[in-house]
Amino acid sequence: MAAKTKNTERREDALSRERIIAAAIEILDARGENGLTVRALAAHFTTGLGAIYWHMSSKADIVAAATDAVLAGPAAAAPPDPGDAIRALALRVFDSIDDHPWAGAQLSRTASQPTTLKIFESIGLQVQALGVPAAAQFNTASALLSYILGVANQNAALAQSAEPGTNRTAVLEGVSAMWTDLDPTHFSFIRSIAPQLRDHDDRAQFLAGIDLLLAGIQASATS
Amino acid sequence: MAAKTKNTERREDALSRERIIAAAIEILDARGENGLTVRALAAHFTTGLGAIYWHMSSKADIVAAATDAVLAGPAAAAPPDPGDAIRALALRVFDSIDDHPWAGAQLSRTASQPTTLKIFESIGLQVQALGVPAAAQFNTASALLSYILGVANQNAALAQSAEPGTNRTAVLEGVSAMWTDLDPTHFSFIRSIAPQLRDHDDRAQFLAGIDLLLAGIQASATS
DNA sequence: CTAGCTATGGAACAGCGATCCATAGAAGGA
DNA sequence: TCCTTCTATGGATCGCTGTTCCATAGCTAG
Numbered sequence: 001m002a003a004k005t006k007n008t009e010r011r012e013d014a015l016s017r018e019r020i021i022a023a024a025i026e027i028l029d030a031r032g033e034n035g036l037t038v039r040a041l042a043a044h045f046t047t048g049l050g051a052i053y054w055h056m057s058s059k060a061d062i063v064a065a066a067t068d069a070v071l072a073g074p075a076a077a078a079p080p081d082p083g084d085a086i087r088a089l090a091l092r093v094f095d096s097i098d099d100h101p102w103a104g105a106q107l108s109r110t111a112s113q114p115t116t117l118k119i120f121e122s123i124g125l126q127v128q129a130l131g132v133p134a135a136a137q138f139n140t141a142s143a144l145l146s147y148i149l150g151v152a153n154q155n156a157a158l159a160q161s162a163e164p165g166t167n168r169t170a171v172l173e174g175v176s177a178m179w180t181d182l183d184p185t186h187f188s189f190i191r192s193i194a195p196q197l198r199d200h201d202d203r204a205q206f207l208a209g210i211d212l213l214l215a216g217i218q219a220s221a222t223s
Numbered sequence: 224m225a226a227k228t229k230n231t232e233r234r235e236d237a238l239s240r241e242r243i244i245a246a247a248i249e250i251l252d253a254r255g256e257n258g259l260t261v262r263a264l265a266a267h268f269t270t271g272l273g274a275i276y277w278h279m280s281s282k283a284d285i286v287a288a289a290t291d292a293v294l295a296g297p298a299a300a301a302p303p304d305p306g307d308a309i310r311a312l313a314l315r316v317f318d319s320i321d322d323h324p325w326a327g328a329q330l331s332r333t334a335s336q337p338t339t340l341k342i343f344e345s346i347g348l349q350v351q352a353l354g355v356p357a358a359a360q361f362n363t364a365s366a367l368l369s370y371i372l373g374v375a376n377q378n379a380a381l382a383q384s385a386e387p388g389t390n391r392t393a394v395l396e397g398v399s400a401m402w403t404d405l406d407p408t409h410f411s412f413i414r415s416i417a418p419q420l421r422d423h424d425d426r427a428q429f430l431a432g433i434d435l436l437l438a439g440i441q442a443s444a445t446s
Numbered sequence: 447c448t449a450g451c452t453a454t455g456g457a458a459c460a461g462c463g464a465t466c467c468a469t470a471g472a473a474g475g476a
Numbered sequence: 477t478c479c480t481t482c483t484a485t486g487g488a489t490c491g492c493t494g495t496t497c498c499a500t501a502g503c504t505a506g
Binding site: 231 | 493
């Protein structure tokens with residue numbers, strides 16, 4: 001009897017950690033966080049699960065590596081002014097999350113991810129450059145990081161609530177309409193700002209929050 | 224032939240949405256977010272899956288309802304000073320998440336959860352009371368909300384990274400040690416604050432961030 | 447007494463992450 | 477050259493998940 005020959009030949013296009021991460025980013029961008037499965041990844045390379053797990057230790061490992069890859073851009077030269085440096089730094093994170101919303105959810109998931117550490121370090125250095133007293137540096141840098149990660153996470157949630165690839169303005173229209181329909185007695189504030197939501201700029205709003213924190217840091221230093 | 228009698232009698236302790244949510248909170252607190260499964264919930268009431276799904280539409284529904292229940296406390300009388308009111312409001316959210324970390328992850332997950340809306344409304348009202356000009360109210364309230372949700376989410380991540388019920392200080396010890404072992408050339412700031420991490424107060428640090436934002440709001444108003 | 451609605455328990459299904467294993471090719475020593 | 481060892485690969489399998497479906501028991505109107 002002919003033993004069933006198993007096809008386990010070496011592939012010409014060898015798998016590698018890097019190629020798998022790149023494919024994972026592709027799938028995450030196209031189909032969202034739930035669209036990435038180890039099986040989808042295996043199908044993308046026309047292989048089995050074992051091949052994937054040979055290179056990656058777990059799905060969490062894959063998503064974490066993809067997040068690191070997406071956020072690890074070339075460290076642009078920091079502007080001389082510490083405030084501007086923080087703004088530039090924050091915007092770089094914001095723009096990365098805007099392009100890859102799934103990374104926003106991941107970023108705050110695991111506390112000590114190397115990427116988060118690097119961001120925290122960069123913020124801390126600029127906080128020191130701002131002249132914040134040593135005793136307040138930890139709190140100040142943490143506040144900036146928490147705000148940045150908070151916005152990143154909310155953007156991720158908003159992007160994932162809609163189908164991948166849905167028109168963003170359509171989503172905002174819907175939320176704005178929902179806000180307008182709220183009970184006026186209990187939601188007077190939200191109703192008052194509902195029109196602004198329709199055509200507001202996420203990026204500008206994010207920056208406004210950073211400016212608020214920077215203003216608070218300056219005010220605390222002089223008082 | 225005796226038909227296999229199915230035990231579908233009415234239970235004396237009738238199931239209800241409220242009882243299921245209460246049990247879900249119990250399980251979430253005890254076993255963490257992954258510990259809550261629909262089967263665990265069914266086992267808690269010694270029943271089947273159908274009974275649960277008769278009252279709840281999905282697991283997402285269950286977790287969302289549990290989050291709402293945990294965060295919907297009695298609305299304490301707001302202090303006369305808007306700044307103090309925001310501080311009290313923020314601390315109420317913080318303390319709730321501190322008691323139920325899984326709620327922190329959920330809170331920012333779905334954007335338009337009723338609880339989040341209520342928090343946003345309360346913040347907005349106090350922002351108006353602070354005298355922030357109408358054009359800046361949306362951005363200001365959003366910044367405060369993003370910061371609060373950001374901290375809530377990070378607390379949730381930190382709490383879930385450890386086993387449920389693990390000593391919190393032990394986790395901080397570990398992270399502090401990890402920070403100390405970082406490369407001094409690339410992580411000078413983080414190394415410098417590592418000792419402070421060991422015995423820092425999350426709650427106080429959270430409040431420091433709120434104060435920073437409030438100081439920024441004051442500074443922006445007077446300038 | 448009967449029809450319909452409410453509620454229950456559990457089987458079944460599709461899909462997931464992860465593990466395990468047989469095997470094919472490459473590499474290196476004798 | 478042969479043989480052993482290590483690196484990769486493809487896929488079967490396991491245990492678990494959320495969800496759907498269905499038979500059935502009790503309650504409530506008519």
